[in-house]
Amino acid sequence: MKVEKDLFSPMKQMIIHGGKPLQGDVWIGGAKNSTVALIPASILSRTPVTLEGVPRIADVDNLMDLLAEMDVRCDFRETTLRIDPENIKMSPLPAGKIKSLRASYYFMGALLGRFGKAIVGFPGGDDIGPRPIDQHIKGFEALGASVKNENDQIIITAPSEGLKGAKIHLKMPSVGATMNIIMASVTAQGQTIIENAAKEPEIIDLATFLNNMGATIRGAGTDSIRIEGVDQLKAQIPHTIIPDRIEAGTYVSLAACIGNGIRIHNIIEEHLDSYLAKVEEMGVVIDADEDSLYVYPAGDLKMVQIKTDVYPGFATDLQQPITPLLLTAKTGEGVVIDNIYPKRIGHIAQLQKMGADIKVEDNIILVHPTAQLHGAEVTAGEIRAGACLMIAGLMADGTTTIDKAGNILRGYDRVQEKLEQLGADAKIVDDPDVPGVMDPVEN
Numbered sequence: 001m002k003v004e005k006d007l008f009s010p011m012k013q014m015i016i017h018g019g020k021p022l023q024g025d026v027w028i029g030g031a032k033n034s035t036v037a038l039i040p041a042s043i044l045s046r047t048p049v050t051l052e053g054v055p056r057i058a059d060v061d062n063l064m065d066l067l068a069e070m071d072v073r074c075d076f077r078e079t080t081l082r083i084d085p086e087n088i089k090m091s092p093l094p095a096g097k098i099k100s101l102r103a104s105y106y107f108m109g110a111l112l113g114r115f116g117k118a119i120v121g122f123p124g125g126d127d128i129g130p131r132p133i134d135q136h137i138k139g140f141e142a143l144g145a146s147v148k149n150e151n152d153q154i155i156i157t158a159p160s161e162g163l164k165g166a167k168i169h170l171k172m173p174s175v176g177a178t179m180n181i182i183m184a185s186v187t188a189q190g191q192t193i194i195e196n197a198a199k200e201p202e203i204i205d206l207a208t209f210l211n212n213m214g215a216t217i218r219g220a221g222t223d224s225i226r227i228e229g230v231d232q233l234k235a236q237i238p239h240t241i242i243p244d245r246i247e248a249g250t251y252v253s254l255a256a257c258i259g260n261g262i263r264i265h266n267i268i269e270e271h272l273d274s275y276l277a278k279v280e281e282m283g284v285v286i287d288a289d290e291d292s293l294y295v296y297p298a299g300d301l302k303m304v305q306i307k308t309d310v311y312p313g314f315a316t317d318l319q320q321p322i323t324p325l326l327l328t329a330k331t332g333e334g335v336v337i338d339n340i341y342p343k344r345i346g347h348i349a350q351l352q353k354m355g356a357d358i359k360v361e362d363n364i365i366l367v368h369p370t371a372q373l374h375g376a377e378v379t380a381g382e383i384r385a386g387a388c389l390m391i392a393g394l395m396a397d398g399t400t401t402i403d404k405a406g407n408i409l410r411g412y413d414r415v416q417e418k419l420e421q422l423g424a425d426a427k428i429v430d431d432p433d434v435p436g437v438m439d440p441v442e443n
Contacts, residue, residue, distance in 0.1 A: 001373055011434040014386075014405035014416075016393035017425040018375060021260040021297075024422045028248045028266040029055035029413030030079070034202040037064040037179045038108035038209055038241065039083070043072060043114050045213050048084040050238040055079075055247075055413035059408065066093055066104065080378075081420030085392040092119035092153070096377070105133060105176060108156055109163035109183030112145060116158035135170055135177035142166040143181075143188055159222035165190035165229055173223065175312050178223040179206055188229040195227045201271050202312040209239045247412060248293075250321040250387045252276070255295035256284045257325050258394050262422065265292045274314045278304055282329065301325070303332035303367065308340050316340035317396065319365075320347050320388040324395060327356055327370040346434055347385035350378040351357040354392055354400070375400040390415075403431065 003161030027107045030053035031106040040063065042049040054076065064074045064081075070091045092108055104120065111118035136146050140156055143163040147156050165188050170177055178198040183206075197203070199221055204431035209219035213233035219225040219369060255262035256279060269276070269288050277295075280286060281304050285296040303326060308316040319338050326334040338344050342363040351358050353376040357368040380386030393400030399431035402408070405428055408415060419426045 011294075011431045012409065013429050013431050014380075014390060014393070014400075014402040014408065015427050015429055016375075016402070018148070018258075018394050018395075018396040018398065018400060020258075020394075020420040020423060020425060022254070022258050022260055022394070022419075022424055023260040025265060026418050026422060028243045028251070028264060029057075030051065031055075031202055031244040032057060032059065032246070032411050033200070033244075034205040034241050035060060036063065037106050037202065037206050037240070038182075039067070039071060039081070040110040041183050041206060041209060042083040042235075043067070043070070043085045043088055043107075044186065044210070044233045045085055046232050046234040047234045047236075048082060048086065049235040049315070050112040051083070051241060052238050053079050053083045053143065053241040053243075054081040055244065056240075057102055057143045057413055060409040063104070066107065069093060087115070090117065091116045091357075092440055093121060096151040105136065105383060106180060106183065107152065108136060110366045112140060112156050112158060112163070112184045113187050114161065118154070118156040120154050120156075122154065129134075133176070135172070135174050136180045137198055138337035139168050139177055139181035139194075140184055142168045143184055143192065143413070145184075148256050150168065163188035163229075165192040165227070165373065167193045169196065170193040170197060172196070172313045175200050175203065178203055178225070182206060182210070182217065182225065182227060185229065186210055186217070188227075188234065190229055192227040192229070194225040194227075195223065197223050199223060201245065201268070205242045212237055212239060243267050244413070246276075246315065246317045246321075246384075247277045248272060249315070249318045249414070250391070251418075251421075252284075252286070252293065252295055253321045253325045254391050254394065255316075256282075256298045257328055257391055259422075261294070263292055263294045267293055269293070273316055274312055275318050275322070277307055278314065279325070282325065284325075292374065301329045303329040303334040303369075305335040306337070308338045311339070316344065318383050319344065320384040321391065323347065323358070323365070323367065323388050324350070324373075326367040327358065327373070327392075329349075329367075329369050330370060330396075334365075336365035336367065338363070338365075344384075347388045350381075350385070350389055351368050351392060353378055354396055356392070365406040371436075372397060377401045377403065379403045380407045381406055383407050390426070394419075394426070 077118040207217040217230040373396035
């Protein structure tokens with residue numbers, strides 16, 4: 001198979017020749033926000049792990065590189081990832097790859113659960129405002145671990161007698177903290193109770209994965225999760241990752257903005273309830289069957305007000321992908337308030353370059369009808385901002401160049417291939433202003 005060594009480098013561009021109606025079928029990949037937790041969680045197993053439905057995204061490649069640092073072998077073919085942690089060694093994970101993705105922090109809980117110790121560089125990820133890890137740390141400390149910071153690293157150590165179950169109340173239902181505490185506590189002594197836990201589908205996916213390896217986790221998907229510690233975990237059967245609700249929502253927005261009839265396959269509709277309610281409130285017509293949605297060409301749409309919230313509320317990761325759809329409304333003023341990450345507004349200045357009638361006041365996004373966008377050179381500051389600009393570029397007249405398009409590749413499975421299947425003229429290319437980009441090689 002012909003691949004590029006730097007396929008997922010942030011220094012990519014997406015070149016879009018917009019204004020073409022799209023139609024056809026698109027298949028949604030496995031959930032990014034599950035995958036980036038399941039891969040670290042795999043090291044808790046004493047036997048090889050098989051994950052199916054794995055998306056082809058940059059974060060997966062980066063996590064595989066981190067596993068290699070610990071002598072964990074990986075084999076990724078098509079959508080199946082096999083991970084063999086049988087010869088794993090305890091190894092510090094310093095800055096570097098750690099800085100490239102936020103989800104690297106899941107190695108804290110996974111390493112602590114497997115070895116009783118974790119040395120991990122401070123995580124990186126998208127610049128969307130403060131995302132502290134204090135709740136993760138407090139959870140580890142409640143289990144008996146000591147935590148200290150040294151040389152830009154977090155060092156977490158269990159006591160000699162091991163971690164012990166505890167009652168942990170989260171001050172807010174953090175997905176990351178909930179997952180990390182689950183991973184640390186599955187092999188702790190006794191019972192752990194996580195109160196005010198996050199309820200996202202990805203947490204249920206993680207719990208299912210771990211339970212199938214011998215863990216005892218109850219209540220995932222509710223605000224109270226109970227974990228009975230076990231001695232060790234062993235993978236027995238392949239685990240199929242749930243569909244990506246954020247990718248699905250992004251394609252719903254794309255289909256409503258520029259589609260001439262698009263069917264979106266491999267979805268779980270209930271995971272999108274809050275999002276679809278807003279899209280349909282605008283006037284978009286959608287037919288649903290067992291595992292797909294058909295989005296009809298949009299007619300006259302009306303503005304809506306959107307407030308993001310924790311699941312099952314409107315997902316913060318979908319406020320940017322829905323913004324281009326708001327621009328297509330005929331009258332009124334749209335309002336977007338992100339209660340999770342109020343500073344998630346970097347896409348607004350980029351949309352203004354394309355002619356969007358949109359602005360920010362006190363972190364509140366105000367959207368007005370925009371008859372036509374025009375192509376421009378814009379920058380994808382992070383994953384979901386990139387998705388927003390991608391949709392806007394497909395809508396716009398002329399050519400749109402999205403710099404730092406590697407950020408889109410961090411979260412969207414085989415995006416160029418999927419867009420081309422729908423009839424889009426969109427290509428991922430090397431940024432010509434960045435020296436030293438490698439040529440394609442045989443692999």
